[in-house]
Amino acid sequence: MTDRIVIAGASGFIGAFLVSAFHAEGAEVFTIGRRGSDATWGDPMAIGRVLDGADLLVNLAGKSVNCRYTPSNRAEIIRSRVETTRELSAAIMGCEHPPPLWINSSTATIYRHAEDQPMTESTGEIGTGFSVSVARAWEEALFADDLPSTRRIALRMAIVLGDGSALIPLIRLARFGLGGAQLDGRWFSTASRRAAGTFHVFRARHGRQRFSWVHIADVLAIIRFLRTHAELDGPINAAAPGVSDSRTLMAMLRRIVRMPVGLPAPRWMLEIGSAVIRTETELVLKSRWVVPERLLAAGYRFEFPELQTALRDVIERRKA
Numbered sequence: 001m002t003d004r005i006v007i008a009g010a011s012g013f014i015g016a017f018l019v020s021a022f023h024a025e026g027a028e029v030f031t032i033g034r035r036g037s038d039a040t041w042g043d044p045m046a047i048g049r050v051l052d053g054a055d056l057l058v059n060l061a062g063k064s065v066n067c068r069y070t071p072s073n074r075a076e077i078i079r080s081r082v083e084t085t086r087e088l089s090a091a092i093m094g095c096e097h098p099p100p101l102w103i104n105s106s107t108a109t110i111y112r113h114a115e116d117q118p119m120t121e122s123t124g125e126i127g128t129g130f131s132v133s134v135a136r137a138w139e140e141a142l143f144a145d146d147l148p149s150t151r152r153i154a155l156r157m158a159i160v161l162g163d164g165s166a167l168i169p170l171i172r173l174a175r176f177g178l179g180g181a182q183l184d185g186r187w188f189s190t191a192s193r194r195a196a197g198t199f200h201v202f203r204a205r206h207g208r209q210r211f212s213w214v215h216i217a218d219v220l221a222i223i224r225f226l227r228t229h230a231e232l233d234g235p236i237n238a239a240a241p242g243v244s245d246s247r248t249l250m251a252m253l254r255r256i257v258r259m260p261v262g263l264p265a266p267r268w269m270l271e272i273g274s275a276v277i278r279t280e281t282e283l284v285l286k287s288r289w290v291v292p293e294r295l296l297a298a299g300y301r302f303e304f305p306e307l308q309t310a311l312r313d314v315i316e317r318r319k320a
Contacts, residue, residue: 002026002027002028003022003025003026003027003028003055003056004027004028004030004053004054004055004056005022005027005028005029005030005054005055005056005057005058006029006030006031006032006050006051006054006056006057006058006099007019007022007029007030007031007032007058007060008031008032008033008057008058008059008060008061008084008088009032009033009059009060009061009062009084009105010031010032010033010037010060011033011034012060012064012164013162013163013164013165013216014060014105014160014162014216014219015031015060016164017162017216017219017220018058018060018219018220018223019031021220030050030054032047032050032061032088033061038050041061041083041084041087042087044087044090044091044094047087047088047091048091048094048095051088051091051092051095051098051099052095052096052097052098053095053097054099055099055100055101056099056100056101056102056103056223056227057088057092057099057101057102057103058103058104058105058223059084059085059088059102059103059104059105060105061080061081061084061085061105062077062080062081062084062105062138063076063077063080063081065077065131065134065280065283066166066279066283067278067279067280068274068275068278068279068280069130069196069198069280071196074130074196074198077134078133078134078137081134081137081138081141082137082138082141085104085138085141085142086141086144088102088104089141089142089144089145089147090145092145092147092150093145093147098147098149098150099150100149100150100151101150101151101153101226101227102142102147102150102151102152102153103153103155103223103226104138104139104142104152104153104154104155105138105155105157106135106138106139106142106154106155106156106157106235107131107134107135107138107156107157108156108157108158108212108237108238108239108288108290109127109131109132109135109286109288110126110127110132110135110136110139110156111124111125111126111127111288111289111290112125112126112127112128112132113127113201113203113204113209113286113287114210114287114288114289115203115204115208115209115210115287115289117289118243118289118290118291119237119289119290119291120237120290120291120293120294121156121234121235121236121237121293121294122293124237124290128197129197129198130196130197130198131197131282131286132197133197135156138154139154139235142154143234151230151233152233152234153226153232153233153234153235153236154234154235154236155222155223155236155238156235156236156237156238156239156290157214157219157238157239158212158213158214158237158238158239158240158288158290159211159212159213159214159288160213160214160215160216160219161213161214161215161216161304161310161311161314162215162216162217162314163314163317163318165216165314166283167311167314168318170249170250170253171253171257171314171315171318174250174253174254174256174257174259174262175257175259176259177259177261177262177263178262178263178265179250179253179254179257179259179262179263180207180250180262180263180264180265181206181207181246181247181250181264181265182207182209182246182250182264182265182270182284182285183206183207183264183265183266183267184200184202184203184204184205184207184209184267184285185202185266185267185268186202186267187200187202187267187268187271198280198282200280200281200282200285200286202267203287204246204285204287206247207245207246207247207250207264208245208246208247208287209245209246209284209285209286209287209288210243210244210245210287210288210289211243211244211245211246211248211249211288211307212239212240212243212288212289212290213239213240213243213244213307213310214238214239214240214304215240215302215303215304215310215313215314217303217304217313218238218240218302218303218304219238221300221302221303222236222238222295222300225295225298225300229298231298232294232298236292236294236295237290237291237292237293237294237295238292238295239290239291239292240292240302240304240305240306240307240310241291241292241296241302241305242305242306242307243289243290243291244307246284248307249307250262252307252308252311253311256308256311256312256315257315267281267285270284270285
């Protein structure tokens with residue numbers, strides 16, 4: 001029997017990758033989104049139709065966090081995650097044949113800035129600030145309703161490496177000789193940024209903030225793995241075991257693109273640059289040290305467990 005798979009929020013590079021991969025496997029794939037989808041947000045009848053009888057729901061919906069955290073952007077970042085998750089939950093409650101598995105995107109940013117120890121599902125410490133509050137609200141919406149026939153997983157994804165990911169600007173910087181470490185440092189704050197939880201506090205020195213990541217091929221493989229392991233539900237860390245740091249990441253990129261020079265980027269430069277391109281320094285300065293404890297314990301074997309191999313694969317595929 002052909003699998004019926006529903007991807008919500010399929011317009012991003014992860015969603016497009018999953019849709020293509022599941023189509024290639026012969027699955028019947030439906031999408032929920034805005035324009036050009038099989039069902040659109042705000043249309044509960046249409047969402048219910050595509051979900052009823054589905055074998056798998058994967059929800060990736062949410063405004064990109066690669067933006068300035070203005071009040072309007074913060075509101076949309078939260079709304080686009082929480083409200084869509086609630087819509088899906090309400091639609092599942094009305095299904096005659098609800099999907100047996102719902103994998104909802106979450107983020108490894110839910111954990112605190114960590115340089116001292118890895119964050120696992122059992123021992124990880126939830127952080128503070130705007131990004132963490134988004135992740136908590138997202139997961140709370142996922143698990144809020146009673147859905148006895150649907151197993152739910154919050155996939156706490158680290159930075160996903162692939163063609164179209166946040167890695168691509170770093171590759172370009174490395175090729176132009178600007179691929180040094182992103183160096184944290186002291187920077188002035190404002191009362192409004194502190195109140196909103198959007199100010200990054202200086203902690204990591206010398207570009208040693210941890211860099212947790214996962215190859216997009218492993219995201220697909222993890223989803224397949226979770227389908228066959230009914231004992232797994234709740235939060236799951238989707239991060240490769242080969243954690244690195246900013247300095248090592250950039251050094252690897254320079255070697256792969258054969259650029260011997262890599263000028264570092266100190267905090268003041270990052271703050272000015274991020275303001276110009278309308279993003280936030282937290283995305284590169286927060287130390288994310290996340291370990292996939294539950295996946296490893298269940299027997300999952302990563303296709304790309306080490307960073308250098310993953311980087312080479314992404315770069316070679318872009319060349320091809």
